[in-house]
Amino acid sequence: MTLLSIIMPVYNKEEYIDRAIQSIIGQNFKEWELIIVDDGSIDKSLSLCKKYENEKIKVISIENNGVSNARNIGLNMSCGDFVTFIDADDYVASDYLENLYQPQYDFIISGLSKVSKNSELIDTIKPLNNGVIKIDDICKNFYKEQMDTGIYGFVAGKCIRKSIITDNSISFDKSINLAEDYDFFLKIYNKLDSILFLDYSGYFYLIGTDNSAIGMSDKKIDFIKQIEIQNKTRTFLENHNSFGENEKNLY
Template sequence: MERIKISIIMPIYNLENYLEKCLESVLNQTLKEIEVICIDDGSTDNSLKILRKYKDERIKIFTKENGGVSSARNYGLKVARGEYIGFVDGDDFIEVDMYQKLYRNAITNKSDIVICNIKYIFSENNYKIFSENFLGVKKIKTNKELFNIKGYVWNKIFKKQIINEIKFDENIKWGEDQLFFTETLFKSDIITFENSISYNYYQRQNSSTFVSNEKILDLIKSYKKIKDILLENKSYDIFKEIYLRNFLKILLFINSRNIKINEKKIQNEIQRVLSLEKKYILMEMKKNNITLKLNLKDFFKWKILLYNFDIFLKFINKLKNRWYSVKMINR
C-alpha cells in the first residue's frame, strides 16, 4: 500500500449544509497520498448519509456518540496512519494545493510543524487574511515569538511522531486548540511557515466562535493549564512576559463578549473569576515590570473596562454592530 503522507482528521456534527463543499476541497488535493478520517460525532441530520455517498477509498468513516470536537479529534488521532496530521473542520474548505505545499515545506525543512495563512470569510465578498507573519525556519526553543503563534490546528500540519502522546483536553470546550498547540511546541524542534493563503475559515454568527457563557470559564482554565505546561518544561521564566500579556488580552477579549443577563448565576461567577484573574495578572506584571502594550483601540477598551463593565459592554456592542455592517475587504 502506498505510504500515507498526511492523515486529515475531520470532526463532523450536523454539518449537512457545508459538508460536501468541504469534502470536495479535501478529496481534490493535488497531494494524493492522503487519508481522510471523518468522525461523525453523533449527528442527527444527514451528515452521515452525505459521507457515505463518497466511494473514494481514501475516506475512512467512523461514528461515535456525541462527545464534542476534542473527543472526535482524539478518536481520529488514534486511527491516523499518516506521516503528518492535519485537521479540517467540516464547515470550512481548503485550497486544492494546501497539503502539497505544507508537506513539501515539511520535508524540505525537516519540520515538526508547518503553518499557512488563513482567509476568514464573513460573506461572499467580505473577508480578511490572517498571517502569522514570520518567514523561514525557526528553532522552537530559541524563539520567544513562537509562543505568540495562534493555536488553531486547522492551518497546520504536525509530524505524527511528536503528537503520539498528546491529546485534546475533552473537558475544555474553548481554548483547547491553544492548549494542544502549546504542548506540541515543547515536543518539537523546528517549525516553518508556508506563505500561502490555503485555509478558508467561515466566521458565522451562529457558530461556536460566538461563545456561550459556559465556554468563557473554559478559556481561563485553558490558559492556566498552559502555565502548568510552561512550568513543567521549566520555561515559565523564559515565556512569562508573553504569557502574562496574552492572558491579560484574553481577559479583555472575554469581557468584550455578550454575557447573557438571564443567566445571572454564571454571569456572577464569570465576573468573580475575571476579577480575580485580572488582579493576579496585573500584580504579576507589575512585579516583573511588564507593560501591556495595547494598540490605541484596545487601550481605550481596557480603560473603559476598568472604569465600568456595563458602560464597556454598551461601547463594545456599538463597535461590534458597526463592524459587522462594513465590509472589511471587498474585491
C-alpha cells in the same frame, strides 16, 4: 500510499460538508487519507459523508461526545506519517496539502483566510515568522502574536509529524470546550526544536457558522480551564526564557 492523514470532525454540518470534502478530493497532492468522524449529528451530515466513503475516505459514526473526542478517535485511526486537521464547515485551496506537506520538518504552520458564508474574504492571517525558526526565537514574540491573531492555537493551517503526537502520548483534552486546540498544540510546542512557517493562506475558515465556539455563551465556558491554559503558556515561555514584562502584562 498514505503520507498525510486528514482528520475531520463533523457535527451537524450538512450545509457545508460537500464543499469541505470536495476541496480535499480536488487536491494536487494525492497521497492522503481523510478520516471523517461524525460526532452524533442529527441532521443529514452522516449520510452526506457516507456517499464519499472509499479506500481513501473513511467515515466513522460515534455518539456525541465533543470535538476533542472526535479528533482523538481520528488521530488513533490515522495511518499517515503526518496529520492535519480540516473542519467540516471550512475548505481548502487545491494546492493546500502540497504546500503544507514538508516531510523534512516536524511541524509546519501556514496562515489562513477568514471568509463569509458567501466565500467573501474577511481577513487573512499569516505568521509573522517565515522559514525555519528555532523555538527559542519563536518564543520571543509568541504570546503577543497569539493574543493578536490566535495563529498558534488554530487547528487550521498546521501539519504535524504523527510520531511527535504518539511518542509523547499527546491528545486533545475532552474536558475543555474552548481553546482545546491551543491546549493541544501547546503540548506539541514543548516537544519541538523548530517550526517551518509558510507565507501561505490556502485554508478558508468560515466565520459565523452554527456550532462555532466564537459565539459561545459565557455560561458554557469553564474559565478555570482557560486560566490553566494560560498557565501552560506561561510555563512554556518560562522554560525558554521568554516570559518578560510584556508577557507578564499579557498574562
